Amino acid sequence: MRHGYFAKIGFKHIKLEIMIGPIISSGIVSPAWDNIFAVILGMGFGFALESSGFSSSRKIIGTFFGYDFVVVKVFFTAAIVASVGLLYLSYFGLVDFSLLYIQPTFLTSAIVGGIIMGIGFAMGGFCPGTSLAACAVGRIDGMVFFGGMFIGVFLFSESFPLFENMYYSGSQGAKMINTAFGISPELFTFFLVLAAVGMFFGAAWVQKKVKKVEY
């Protein structure tokens, strides 16, 4: 969306436009750029994963054994920085909140999928993105994990009619967690930041108590 403001300079009226995001949904950039942005962002994401050490399954599995909480810290940091940033950008009129794409919630499949992914995460020491980062740097365990994931995706796709009803059940639409709690997004973000900071200190405390693992 563009907000127009008119300025009178001499005898001419010049329209000054302030662009606000999201730039694709608001029509500032053509949707044809969608995949190009996806590739650029994906490369950046992969680079960040690798540079944070996420291509090591031992680093990721450290969360479950209490010797390395970097995964939890990185994802919580991403969540709170993005939430606070988006709300400020929206407050100052630089992002149109209503144009953001919200992933629809399907409760049953989210719970079942979450359990399966959690088990895979704990067993393999990777999630889908980090396994690709591990593949990229030549780690064998990452390649095995990615192969297994690919077989799982293939089997799920082939047997989709069996799971279809479960897949679509519990549809909640594009639901925001703050509306589920009946509070404003700002208040929810404040509580989320408090919880994240509490978790950062808690994780540091646990890490001190647990025997350091060299890897």
Add this chain to the structure above:
Amino acid sequence: MERKYTILAVLLIVLALGLVILPKKKELKETDPKVLLSAITEKLRFLSADLVTHRIIEKDPTLMLIDLRPATQFKAFALPGAINIQPESLLTSETMELLNQPGKDKVLYANSDIQAEKAWLIGTRYSINRLYILKGGLNEWYNTIIKPAEASSTASSTDLDLLSFRNAARQYFTGAGQTNETSSAKAPVKVNVVRKAPEAKSGGGC
């Protein structure tokens, strides 16, 4: 925890607290008259009965149907999943919060276009995005989906496909098997509709 991380944590808490205590923005931001005028001339604000029906059958979670008719008519019959909002309560804070939900296509309908057009104008003026009108209202929807016209002998394959979709949709909504049946629309009956897998969209996660 290292000192630099403690400082960053405190900074984030202060920023988040700032969000809570900042004065709330004016609830209703008005659209620039020129932008509004240009939106009025756009035909894209109308969604056809076929398209809306397709999205209802697909159980599209981004679709929000808003029925603007009186509550008595709404109770008698409404499109599946529709919410009844009276035009006079369109600008209340509860309704505005509902209409400003992100990620939803809000489709307004009444018996004809007139009421929905008025509501669309008010909503668009107050910067509600992704607001649409069911073209022709419930009357056109009924004539298109529940009482579809017979195909002419020279109908193209596209027209025949469309008619076949309408017949399937009619069965979805009424359970009836015959074309041109005059029975009114009843409560939706579950039929086996082959759904397409949802389009892959960028999601979160790692």
